[in-house]
Amino acid sequence: MMDHQTSDADHRAERGQGMHVDEDFWVYPLQWGQTIADQDWFPLYFHRLLGSDFVAEACAAGSAGRAAGFTAFLLWCEAVKQDPGGTLPDNDVALARLAGFGADLAAWREVREAALYGWSPCHVDGDDGRRDRRLGHRTVADFALFAWNRKHGRQMGREAAKLSQVKWKVKKQMEAMKRPARLVGDDMLITQVANWLIRGGMAVSQENVASALAAAGVPSVVPMRRDGSEA
Known part of the structure; x- marks a missing residue:
């Protein structure tokens, strides 16, 4: 050195x-x-x-x-x-x-x-x-x-890996919660939910995912039309 x-x-x-x-x-x-x-x-x-x-x-x-x-x-x-x-x-x-x-x-x-x-x-x-x-x-x-x-590069890499893992868990929980496929496939929404959970130091449980979705403005019940499609 x-x-x-x-x-x-x-x-x-x-x-x-x-x-x-x-x-x-x-x-x-x-x-x-x-x-x-x-x-x-x-x-x-x-x-x-x-x-x-x-x-x-x-x-x-x-x-x-x-x-x-x-x-x-x-x-x-x-x-x-x-x-x-x-x-x-x-x-x-x-x-x-x-x-x-x-x-x-x-x-x-x-x-x-x-x-x-x-x-x-x-x-x-x-x-x-x-x-x-x-x-x-x-x-x-x-x-x-x-x-x-x-050091900064390693930190960014760890943060990216953690975000990717949490996003995968969020999607799995949303599928188990029977949320619409369009929401499960919305990467921007999934990222927002994952970051909300990470910032709060919260586990990726269905209850916490529901709270994160509500914070993102996503209703817990999706209104349906008479023909069965999403409103």
Whole structure:
């Protein structure tokens, strides 16, 4: 996942991919509420990491540099659990806690610069127009955006599968209730009933289906003409 070498060309490319520079700040690709805290892994591109300036400088600094490198790794992991995913608070008290220093701000500040290699202030937007400052890392942001899109895609897939299953059960119940074939075959109505049941967390019973049909404006008894056809 982590590659701390980011060229000017990479930065220019990122401006066209949702992460653009606004003076000293850049806009983070995820908004408030877009979290990936349920992810328990991230890809480690070790060839890129081992060849990065970050590792070279950490190794050259001896034991202090290696300690800062481990602290940086802890912060990468903690960033995955933040809101939005992949960011860090721009606050030394919070950063010290996340990095494992607790209330020892002096110890944190000794490694702060090296541990935050590649991190810079960024804007985080919200649906309500809110814009706040966080710390972001462009390589971490790439992973966070990928993880969010994958998570959102899986969620949509699960929701679609659940809706399909509930729709099938609704149709079976409507057939058992002797509802007219035109209603059983009305996919828009079936979808409306299924969504009503899902939102209410209700079982697909005949009683609940009848309530959902009533909520959709479908009468419980279909009036018939004298010749036996539906009115």
